[in-house]
Amino acid sequence: MIRTFLLCCTFIIATSAYGNMPSYFNEDIDSEYRELLKHADKMLPETNKQLAYLPSFFPFSLLDVRPTNFVNNNDKQAFANFNFGVLGSRFLNINKKQLSNLPSISICKEQKCKKERIKLIKQFLVDSKSEVEMLRQNTNIYIVQQTAPHVFRINNTFYSPTQLITYYPSKQAGFIPSGDYKLSKPEEASKMLALSEVTKALREVMTKYNVAAITRVNEESLNIIFGGISDNHWGIVINHKSTIPTSGDYSHIGLEFDIVQKVSDSSFYYQTN
Structure with missing residues (x-):
């Protein structure tokens, strides 16, 4: 229950830090994404080690989520940033500034x-x-x-x-x-x-x-x-x-x-x- 609560808080904090809820998120898509977050939390054991799960964010790895039904390229690209903000805040154990600079590598x-x-x-x-x-x-x-x-x-x-x-x-x-x-x-x-x-x-x-x-x-x-x-x-x-x-x-x-x-x-x- 505590980890579920923390996951929900992470989602709220990340959406605030990386902008409002995406305009292309309707109720159903929002529900699908939250189910994905719960699943990711179950799949990856909790750790305090910084960047332990960074390889999971590499292209087409477990946390590099792709919205395959999106048709608008701007939405696809915006979602890539949004997803990294949400999941990166949850799994990488670094501060917001470090997280925002990480893709520049x-x-x-x-x-x-x-x-x-x-x-x-x-x-x-x-x-x-x-x-x-x-x-x-x-x-x-x-x-x-x-x-x-x-x-x-x-x-x-x-x-x-x-x-x-x-x-x-x-x-x-x-x-x-x-x-x-x-x-x-x-x-x-x-x-x-x-x-x-x-x-x-x-x-x-x-x-x-x-x-x-x-x-x-x-x-x-x-x-x-x-x-x-x-x-x-x-x-x-x-x-x-x-x-x-x-x-x-x-x-x-x-x-x-x-x-x-x-x-x-x-x-x-x-x-x-």
């Missing part, structure tokens, strides 16, 4: 920094060529995310050594993760374990280069996200078959491109902010 404005990132990306693309091609051809997989060697996500299922948790989009906002989920033991989930085995080599090379997630943009194109928090991501889009976007355009998940640089005729480096 993903931002790179200097030419030297950008060159270093693109060099790292090119090395990864060479080292992971066969594994990335496997992912491109496997239409059953649309998200591969890596938190730790034995803690990762494939599609909407989060894997750990002891259990798998599969999330279903909430009805109104389409939140993933959400309060609607199914728990499975590894021995009960042969199809999902097969996906785990198929992506093992890819996840190993992702770990080597600290790649946060790879998501499918469309049938051909992949978004390889090296890092990010909230709406600040950086990475590369490969197998891009249309015009290279420019600053101010939006990514396939509704985040605004701040920096875009062509890497090849079918790929571009980007930073959202």
Whole structure:
């Protein structure tokens, strides 16, 4: 009861600190989000250690919640900030100023920094060529995310050594993760374990280069996200078959491109902010 009360207080404080309740929240969406908060509180044991749960906020990790039913890009981006404010206040054990500055660790404005990132990306693309091609051809997989060697996500299922948790989009906002989920033991989930085995080599090379997630943009194109928090991501889009976007355009998940640089005729480096 005490932890439920604290969670509600955290939600109220965070919404106050990061602005009023979002305009795109109706009663149903508000209820869905509160259910998600209760679930997150149950999933993550209480700790006083600062930034212990920071990896859970990396792109497509457990606390990087996506409203998959939102159609307005401004709403998607605003929600990314709102969600980070609410959950960051609850789980990161840092003050409001530290929290507001944290996403800036993903931002790179200097030419030297950008060159270093693109060099790292090119090395990864060479080292992971066969594994990335496997992912491109496997239409059953649309998200591969890596938190730790034995803690990762494939599609909407989060894997750990002891259990798998599969999330279903909430009805109104389409939140993933959400309060609607199914728990499975590894021995009960042969199809999902097969996906785990198929992506093992890819996840190993992702770990080597600290790649946060790879998501499918469309049938051909992949978004390889090296890092990010909230709406600040950086990475590369490969197998891009249309015009290279420019600053101010939006990514396939509704985040605004701040920096875009062509890497090849079918790929571009980007930073959202």
